[in-house]
Amino acid sequence: MNVTGPETGGGIGDPIQHGGNLSRARALFGQALEPWVDLSTGISPHSYPHSPLPGNVFARLPEVASAEKLKALAAGAYGAPSTAHVAAGPGTQILLPMVADLVVGKGRAAVLSPTYAEHARAARLAGFEVLETADLNRLAEADLAVIVNPNNPTGRIVGRDELLALAAIMRGKGGLLVVDEAFMDVSEASSVADAVDAGGLAVLRSFGKFYGMAGLRLGFVISHPETVARIESRLGPWAVSGPALHVANEALGDSQWRQAMRMRLKEDATRLDALLAAAGISVMGGTSLFRFIRDPRAQAIFRHLGEHGILVRRFEERPDDLRIGLPGESDWPRLEEALKTIERAK
Amino acid sequence: MNVTGPETGGGIGDPIQHGGNLSRARALFGQALEPWVDLSTGISPHSYPHSPLPGNVFARLPEVASAEKLKALAAGAYGAPSTAHVAAGPGTQILLPMVADLVVGKGRAAVLSPTYAEHARAARLAGFEVLETADLNRLAEADLAVIVNPNNPTGRIVGRDELLALAAIMRGKGGLLVVDEAFMDVSEASSVADAVDAGGLAVLRSFGKFYGMAGLRLGFVISHPETVARIESRLGPWAVSGPALHVANEALGDSQWRQAMRMRLKEDATRLDALLAAAGISVMGGTSLFRFIRDPRAQAIFRHLGEHGILVRRFEERPDDLRIGLPGESDWPRLEEALKTIERAK
Numbered sequence: 024m025n026v027t028g029p030e031t032g033g034g035i036g037d038p039i040q041h042g043g044n045l046s047r048a049r050a051l052f053g054q055a056l057e058p059w060v061d062l063s064t065g066i067s068p069h070s071y072p073h074s075p076l077p078g079n080v081f082a083r084l085p086e087v088a089s090a091e092k093l094k095a096l097a098a099g100a101y102g103a104p105s106t107a108h109v110a111a112g113p114g115t116q117i118l119l120p121m122v123a124d125l126v127v128g129k130g131r132a133a134v135l136s137p138t139y140a141e142h143a144r145a146a147r148l149a150g151f152e153v154l155e156t157a158d159l160n161r162l163a164e165a166d167l168a169v170i171v172n173p174n175n176p177t178g179r180i181v182g183r184d185e186l187l188a189l190a191a192i193m194r195g196k197g198g199l200l201v202v203d204e205a206f207m208d209v210s211e212a213s214s215v216a217d218a219v220d221a222g223g224l225a226v227l228r229s230f231g232k233f234y235g236m237a238g239l240r241l242g243f244v245i246s247h248p249e250t251v252a253r254i255e256s257r258l259g260p261w262a263v264s265g266p267a268l269h270v271a272n273e274a275l276g277d278s279q280w281r282q283a284m285r286m287r288l289k290e291d292a293t294r295l296d297a298l299l300a301a302a303g304i305s306v307m308g309g310t311s312l313f314r315f316i317r318d319p320r321a322q323a324i325f326r327h328l329g330e331h332g333i334l335v336r337r338f339e340e341r342p343d344d345l346r347i348g349l350p351g352e353s354d355w356p357r358l359e360e361a362l363k364t365i366e367r368a369k
Numbered sequence: 370m371n372v373t374g375p376e377t378g379g380g381i382g383d384p385i386q387h388g389g390n391l392s393r394a395r396a397l398f399g400q401a402l403e404p405w406v407d408l409s410t411g412i413s414p415h416s417y418p419h420s421p422l423p424g425n426v427f428a429r430l431p432e433v434a435s436a437e438k439l440k441a442l443a444a445g446a447y448g449a450p451s452t453a454h455v456a457a458g459p460g461t462q463i464l465l466p467m468v469a470d471l472v473v474g475k476g477r478a479a480v481l482s483p484t485y486a487e488h489a490r491a492a493r494l495a496g497f498e499v500l501e502t503a504d505l506n507r508l509a510e511a512d513l514a515v516i517v518n519p520n521n522p523t524g525r526i527v528g529r530d531e532l533l534a535l536a537a538i539m540r541g542k543g544g545l546l547v548v549d550e551a552f553m554d555v556s557e558a559s560s561v562a563d564a565v566d567a568g569g570l571a572v573l574r575s576f577g578k579f580y581g582m583a584g585l586r587l588g589f590v591i592s593h594p595e596t597v598a599r600i601e602s603r604l605g606p607w608a609v610s611g612p613a614l615h616v617a618n619e620a621l622g623d624s625q626w627r628q629a630m631r632m633r634l635k636e637d638a639t640r641l642d643a644l645l646a647a648a649g650i651s652v653m654g655g656t657s658l659f660r661f662i663r664d665p666r667a668q669a670i671f672r673h674l675g676e677h678g679i680l681v682r683r684f685e686e687r688p689d690d691l692r693i694g695l696p697g698e699s700d701w702p703r704l705e706e707a708l709k710t711i712e713r714a715k
Contacts, residue, residue: 041606043430061429070428081616082416083407084389084583113459113586116605141605148602237430238611240459256494259462259487260387265584266612270427 039140042336042346043237048329056332060354063336065175065206065313068291068351069284070235071274080265087260089268096275097243101204101228102216107248110255111263115205115229115242116141121257122225123149125250126167126199133165137177137341142169142203159185162200163192171203173210176315176336176346178308183213190215194223201225208233208281209288209311216245225250230267232312233284234274239267288312291349298355299347302362309346316345324365331361385486388682388692389583394675402678406700409682411521411552411659414637414697415630416581417620426611433606435614442621443589447550447574448562453594456601457609461551461575461588462487467603468571469495471596472513472545479511483523483687488515488549505531508546509538517549519556522661522682522692524654529559536561540569547571554579554627555634555657562591571596576613578658579630580620585613634658637695644701645693648708655692662691670711677707 040047042063049059094109103109112118123132123146132151134143146153151167159181162168168189173180190200204226207214216226225246231237241263244254255262263271274280288311295314296306304324309315313336318324321344325337336346350358386393388409395405440455449455458464469478469492478497480489492499497513505527508514514535519526536546550572553560562572571592577583587609590600601608609617620626634657641660642652650670655661659682664670667690671683682692696704 038606041430044433046432046434064430066428066430068428079584081582081584081612082412082414084387084410084412084577085586086392087390088392113463113610114607116607117459117463119605120603145605231430236427237607238425238427240431240607240610257466259465259491260384261460261462261583261586264459264586264610264613266427267610 039144040339042334042348045334048334052329052332055330056357058332060333060350060357062348062350062354062358063334063346064237064348065310065346066232066237066348067235067284067288067312068349068354069287071270071277071280073270073273076266076269080269083265085261085263085265085268089272090261090263092272093263093268093275096272097228098245100275100278100281101226101243101245102214103245104217104220108219108245108251110244110246110251110258112242112244112254112258113262113264113267114231114240115203115227118227118242118244118254119145120148121254122199122201122227122244123151123167125225125253127197128166130166131164132167132169133162134169135159135162135171135174135181137338137344138169138171139175139203139205142171142201162189166196166198167201168193168198169201169203171205173206173212173310175206176309176313176338176344178310178315180210180212183215186215187218190218190221190224192223194221199223199225201227203227205229205232206310206312209285219246222247230271230274233281234270236270236274239270240264241267241271285311288349294355295347295349298359298362302365304365312349314347316347317343318345319343320366321345327365328361331357333358333361385490386685388680388694391680394680398675398678401676402703404678406679406696406703408694408696408704409680409692410583410694411656411692412578412583412694413581413630413634413658414695414700415633417616417623417626419616419619422612422615426615429611431607431609431611431614435618436609438618439609439614439621442618443574444591446621446624446627447572447589447591448560449591450563450566454565454591454597456590456592456597456604458588458590458600458604459608459610459613460577460586461549461573464573464588464590464600465491466494467600468545468547468573468590469497469513470603471571471599473543474512476512477510478513478515479508480515481505481508481517481520481527483684483690484515484517485521485549485551488517488547508535512542512544513547514539514544515547515549517551519552519558519656521552522655522659522684522690524656524661526556526558529561532561533564536564536567536570540567545569545571547573549573551575551578552656552658555631565592568593576617576620579627580616582616582620585616586610587613587617631657634695640701641693641695644705644708648711650708650711657695659692659694662693663689664691665689666712667691673711674707677703679704679707
């Protein structure tokens, strides 16, 4: 457990370093092979095969009817009780401080850690004193509790019963449990999206990761209808872009693709684990969209792959940790080649 | 002047009716010709002719370097002092409550009215008591003053000297003047984007209207760098989508197109005025992207056009007002035909 002041490297307002930044990778590894193989995110390499965008999808304001359809499809796909329990916004990221703001009076926030660093930043921004803790029991003491489930980057899963018990505690004192289910699409864990009507609970879902469409910016809050109304009031009209509505209204209605993709990503993850194992690197956890490694050679592995034009995710504050995303179909040989020459553990 | 309680039709959280909602138009005029000619917005019918979107623009997270380039181009195009004076978000709409939140301590807001209704709603949402007034002098009494310049829908212009004097007053008491320059691209009015460094002033710019790309969702706040940093902290990373970055990074760098389009829209507006005049309807004001009509026959004109499948903007709270946007190239004959049979003023 550690009670945090500012994030590593600065104050509340300073940006946190994330995966997916190839400019920084190029600055770091000037000599590396182009094009970069970017395995630094948890975004699927298999984008949803949507139909061509209609010509007016950029020109016109997003249609209200299309945005309503999106909410209905999201409620079905994610298991929310109804459309009224779903708010859609331009990416989950921008929703984080809005959700933290829902807790009246603020006070203390607790984030089950280590995890996606933006949760603690958003809570601080919203005026909370933030505890980042690995102890689930400490979360009940807070006014705002945050759990990423399954967790990014470790893959740790918190059970449904524990989550619902914690939500009941939060509800009892006017607090809020936020469960970020950004990687739930590929998980064996149980979503709690169906349980939001009782109150005290907000579930976040991310469209871009599982559907390989992170550039679209689309995320959801699933919560009690009153909470949803407050979020929507803050978002205002036209929060979701025309292209995002077009793609997501096809994708979220396509349960066959979803089912098949879950299988495929599982196979990809197994293939990745096998490659890493052959190079003497053991996977500690993760989800089908990323694998988590805790290894004293982590920095050396990061550099070795970087010198071969392959970017993986390291964590400034935890030098033994790495997260490796799934290669796209044409990127496997590059990874296999690079792993062949990695120095084995002694 | 009127001191407002809730907006017409409900409380703070209730959505305001806007232009661009064809589903509502279809419900209202079941028998009308399809496809609808939508003149209910102030969005240009001439979309920017961007190059094809690269394949990875949806799949990948928006690149940090591309977002930085956008800010630099926006600073140039809009006349901001530097890149550090510009924050980019997914549409101006979502930025409104964030900007209102910048005023510490809140208190009173004053919105120069009538104008775009979302400003008053955003200020109430942020906790202000809101005065909607037609008297510019009353704005100096507020902690948050809002002026849309040129105004939507009337086209009224407030001069640069008056704006800068008001910004100085706001600065002196820790308040903020928000100047929404959503339609400044087509105006003879003077932008105050170059004057934000002194403080007390935030300028809003909208990408989608002039570039005919409202579905992309892209808007800007131009203000003092400290204010910009607070907005960006709230937006978090990846606030602008991949498609928006691609299109806007071409469009904002293309000053030749901008210059030519200003002329073309002016010609379109003159053509529209002539058509309306031939039907006995006088235009009171507006900008090159929309024309403003105040006429006792406004409701009859709205219905007559609606029955011909042409949607214009009416205003529930001001029944004599109409706003008419520019037809696209193929839509002029439909409008001309419909106006031929309109009942002339006695």
